[in-house]
């Protein structure tokens with residue numbers, strides 16, 4: 001069975017990843033590099049996408065509230081809760097699986113097919129731990145911040161677009177995003193981002209680590225990694241929503 | 247000295263190596279030769295433990311590598327250096343960082359001592375003024391030399407080279423071969439080299455193991471290889487016109 005084969009090998013790999021590192025100093029240095037290349041370099045795209053999506057969600061809510069009896073603060077509230085509950089956590093996770101995930105698979109996969117991983121192993125370095133652990137730690141660490149950033153800029157997006165097209169006044173919108181605020185929604189989503197961060201780093205790393213062949217196979221593995229990470233994110237979203245809301 | 251005894255290795259149902267035994271001597275360049283696809287890389291990787299053998303044993307100076315626990319193997323690995331077919335330099339690190347990498351990982355040295363060692367190794371392989379370049383910025387021959395420098399950074403007892411001069415022009419290939427031979431003698435290492443290049447065989451073939459279709463074909467030295475009557479080895483050796491001429495000249499001389 002393919003599914004059991006991959007699951008088994010994935011957990012075997014994770015076991016190697018979390019065994020004791022050789023030299024802590026080397027790992028810490030590598031961790032900072034990863035935070036920079038995987039995390040900080042994702043800020044731009046998160047800001048842009050969140051600004052647009054915040055604006056679009058605000059318009060969608062406004063144009064669908066045609067009944068004059070509905071209070072206009074529902075527009076800000078609708079944008080806020082959509083961002084917090086699903087967009088900035090789950091959808092952002094899916095987008096990051098595409099950006100960060102494909103990067104991780106192609107980097108590790110290229111190292112595999114050019115024998116750089118063999119090269120680490122022959123030196124007596126644990127390649128799984130050396131290559132993958134800093135990536136997992138970096139992504140899990142950075143994801144909650146990207147989430148907060150996304151919510152923030154999504155709200156700003158609504159604030160810019162809503163009043164600009166006359167869908168809602170700025171005071172109504174600002175009133176709306178403060179109305180009936182449920183802090184638990186944020187906690188819930190922060191917990192989700194930790195899981196998603198782990199998936200976005202570890203699943204693509206797995207697909208890269210076991211590549212066989214050459215450039216063609218690395219490309220194919222990247223695609224497979226992104227698709228599988230996306231499916232897993234949605235499965236976990238479903239499970240976590242069920243667990244954390246009941 | 248490295249001794250292998252009756253090594254066999256299959257992938258799924260495909261038998262790649264069957265029952266190979268040999269001794270590789272210290273202070274010498276030991277060659278594994280054979281056509282492409284004959285199993286040279288798999289044999290070398292089986293010797294160093296990058297592939298697990300199905301049957302047989304590998305001994306490093308009487309230490310049984312095959313039955314070692316991962317921890318013991320890791321320790322022995324610090325006595326090994328390996329040069330991979332494509333060089334396998336870490337492309338996110340500079341030339342200098344590549345050579346320093348094993349030192350950072352395993353040596354308890356000060357920054358200055360490491361710097362000295364890195365300079366020594368790079369100097370040994372005649373690399374100058376390339377310390378801060380990345381692997382993608384230097385030629386294939388230089389990449390091979392940097393890879394050799396990295397392989398010898400921790401003064402290994404055992405050196406493994408997989409097709410060290412593939413992809414190089416004949417002149418550069420010769421330089422690399424001679425370099426490996428010199429270093430082997432200097433550091434008194436046990437060196438095993440995979441090659442299908444007859445020029446290398448005649449230059450540095452202190453000891454030669456010929457494999458064909460994953461089976462032992464012939465063992466000997468570069469002095470014996472042109473005189474063999476092994477059918478398969480003859481096909482391999484004399485596929486090259488130059489060596490056919492040498493043989494034919496000798497036969498004529500005898501007449």
Ligand SMILES: Nc1ncnc2c1ncn2[C@@H]1O[C@H](COP(=O)(O)OP(=O)(O)O)[C@@H](O)[C@H]1O
Nearest residue numbers: 257260262280281282283284285286287288289
């Ligand atoms: N990881 C592997 N899985 C399956 N087959 C392999 C693997 N590595 C090598 N082979 C097969 O083993 C045979 C010998 O390959 P190799 O040792 O690379 O030859 P070469 O002598 O050119 O180095 C080839 O037929 C190759 O297809």
Ligand SMILES: [Mg+2]
Nearest residue numbers: 286287408409
């Ligand atoms: Mg080969």
